[in-house]
Amino acid sequence: MDDKGQIAMDFLLGVSLVLIAIGFTVQFVPGIFISGSTGEDRLGYAAYRTSCILTEDPGWWSNSTSSGTDWEAHPSNVQRIGLAVDDDVHSRLTETPNMLSKEKLIQFKLLSESSETEFIRKLGLFDSVKGTQMNYGYNISFLIDGQPLVMGNYTMVTGSSLLPGQNMVKMTRIVLIGTGNISVFDGRYLSRYVGNENIASISIMGPVTENVTIQITNFNVSGSNAAFINASLNGSTLIQSSNYTVQKRSPSENFGSYALSSPLMKNDSLRIDLNRSLFSSNASYQLRLNFNDVVFPQGSISSNYNDNVEKRYEPALLVVEVW
Template sequence: MSRRMDFNEDGVLSIDFLAGFTIFMIALIMVISMLPGILAGIQSEAIDYDAVAYRTSVILVEDPGWPANPPWNQMDEIHKADIERMGLALSKDTPNILSRGKIDLFFDNGAAFTMTPDDYRRKVIFGDIPYLYNFSLRIEGEDPLFKGQEIPESSYGYQRRLVKVKNESFGHIDFSDGRYSTNTEARNGSEVTPYEASFFVDIDYGELYDRSISPAYRIDPRSDMLTFDMEKMLSDLDRVQLGDNGMKLEKVRLYKIQDGGSAQMLPYNWSDWNNETYIFYHGTEANYKASKLLDSSVFPITIKNETYFKMDLIPALPFSDEMTSGLRVNFTFSYNWTGANLDPGYTYLSGTHQYNYDVINVDQPYLVDGVMEVAIW
């Protein structure tokens, strides 16, 4: 009698099934391991924009930019490619204190040339992504400044920084105080008419480069606009003896003050520069215009009661990298007096106004509050 053996195959798995299941598990593990990386970009998009906005705000308010000496805002349009970073800080030692000159160029506020959107991306934001941006600066007492596109309703990074802005010095020369009045020895107009005398505004670079003064309050001829005005030139003079047209401004010249105190006039072509070395304004305080110093159609200028002069000396001032030198602005006035036996003589303007840290001579630099806002998306 033959016997047949029965086998129970319920627990047996085929080789094909094992192979397929193994491949499936490997694929599943790979997908699971890749999934967090795929979702991370979606989940952290706002955080990335915030990081870019923060980095950009640091460059703007804590970095002076590059090149730093001379500062990048003194570059002309031809050399714009040499600007690597457009930081707005005065210096690396004064974070969050911004330079007025850098602000003007960055926000195209009366600047000589403008920046393109690519300039802002490559010199401020950095990175390979073509970010959109909105920069705004609100300075106390002034209209807000903006640069960039309109901010979207969502999905953008944002930073708000409290800053200070340096307002530059200003020299106000009021001749009514009598500080610069001098009398002639002659007492008869015929003896001294016409008479010429000079009045100086001197800028001693060595005195201004005082390292004990913080850059925030320092008058720096390498980076600051130095401005002064002149008014009331007739107030301390004898207008009866001068008549209506007796006093005139004949010329204005720039001199280099050399080590030892001697002065040498700058070449004529240098003095004739406009919007590069100086801007000379003349007229009245309510209505004045700019002229070149060698414009024969302007000079001489007859001095009236309301005559007003103003001069902007544009950084970097000539030879301002030489600490032992300085700059002199020489105003030559002429006088035509009448009358005789005038005691103690005829009064005219002379002397030197020092552009320095004396608060009597110059309104010193000061800081104003501001808010810088950066949005990136």
Template sequence: MFSIDFLVGFTIFMVALIAVASMVPGLLAGLQSSGIDYDAVAYRTGVILAEDPGWPVDPPWEAYDVNHKDEIERMGLAVSKDAPNILLSTKIEKFFNTSFFDPEDYRSKVIFGEIPYSYNITLRSLDGRYNHKVGQETPEGYGYGYIRRVVKIKEPSVAVIDEGFKNQYTITISPGDNSTTRTFTVRLDFSRLLNASIDPAYRIDPRTEPVNITITNFEAFLNGTASNATLKSVTFWLGSSSFPFPYDEDDTDYYTLRIDNNPDLYPPEPGVGVSSNISFVLKPAATSLFELGPTSILDIRFTFENADYPHTNITGIHYYDYNPKNVTRPALKPAVLEVAIW
């Protein structure tokens, strides 16, 4: 039989051994490596860029100007959370604008984390149309995390109104018509555009992408022997209310106007004569000024006015919608997104 003294001593020994064993991991904690899984950080960044539209979404973060840049919380490039790996061209354009964003913006709004990571983010389309890069050159060897994703890029739709619409958008002037004004309207009917049955990858949404309108072969719409028609104004109407700023100068943050492809007329002033074409782009920053709902109707009105007689017969309403005769929607463009973190 073991003596009482042996049992007491053995018990004390075991208690001490257990206490020491429990303390050893803590003593060695400072000697353990603190490696970072850069691949995990690169993967997370790739997910944010390719699968997240960013935040805010209404208005979208890419529409914010420099005075509101601090309100941008996350810079995702996806068209929608319901359309992963489909990137929106307007988000891409803003994201790679290094004169707008600085290195810390990319770390805090897309990479995240308290560590000041170095990064290299590139996006290249297979046709070479997109070739963007931001960040530092990647280090030699394998000392960085890396992820590559195959994506597609959604580009804006465009309405081309040419001589094929002549019979639809011209009127015959009666002998007693003394009017000198003609109005042509392009209508954005959001009950058509924001139809939930349309896949977000193919949806036309003026709140997040530009509206492109080109009136070409304008001479087909001229009246009689007139060589041009005077474009008096371009105005924007939401219902019966006019846009806060009717067109009187070119403001590239909101919209652009080109007349007859003449660089000497840029920016064109009101009252310019049009002989061959008009190119107009309404940007999301402009539409974000309105509270556009699922039933809103936004009209873009081109008003032509000449003092002597109407130089053009163009009139009517052109719907900017999913009818392929009215609007052309470019095919999604294949591209490769690469993220390196170290």
């Protein structure tokens, strides 16, 4: 018997079933064969890319003679916008992704207002359709406790509002934002003012470019009526709200407003934010913090703010919306 040119029935049946399955899949599940160029996919990619650039890239500037990541100091020569803190301005990478620079944030806001066309181009918030640039709608905001972050005179919200019926993709990232400087003191070692164990003494060298923020922890409470009473600078009593603000944090709560003379526990933390205009001269200032039933150790010299100062970072949300 001659078997040449014959196909086994099992093989033919198997091939037929495979072809039927492929045909069924192509007909009823077409989405998996569509490329990533649909409108919604493009919006998602643009939102994701923008959030990554802002949080993981320190940015870049260059001219004919120099370059670096400190583009906030050279906004007219910025090539790429990024907000990540840069420890080395000559490296294109950051060691601290998701930790954002206050100075870069402010320049980011200024750039968005001065030239939206350049802002869109440098962030890549556009698409090319048949050779024509089509800009995306966008809104980029930085939120702390659900509210837009305010830095000086700037509210950190950029872009426009979504119109009814428009498709929108949102990307949200948790970040740390530099909001100024802070000096943290352990209350058990904070120097007292000579002659009064209930008054802490801190020296501050001016001028300063940021508000002076002092945080005190581990209070040495000596009675049942422990409280912060007031602050004075070079002997003059300061006015709360106009000269400074006070916040308190307990072990079970975040920082919140503190009313003068309210109860204070030994495990609480107190944050005092003093207006930078109080320290405008090239001089040494003596800050005295008056407490009740809180004792500070004997010290021959005042604790020094400038020796203890560091960058202050607060948790926030970056929200990028693209449509």
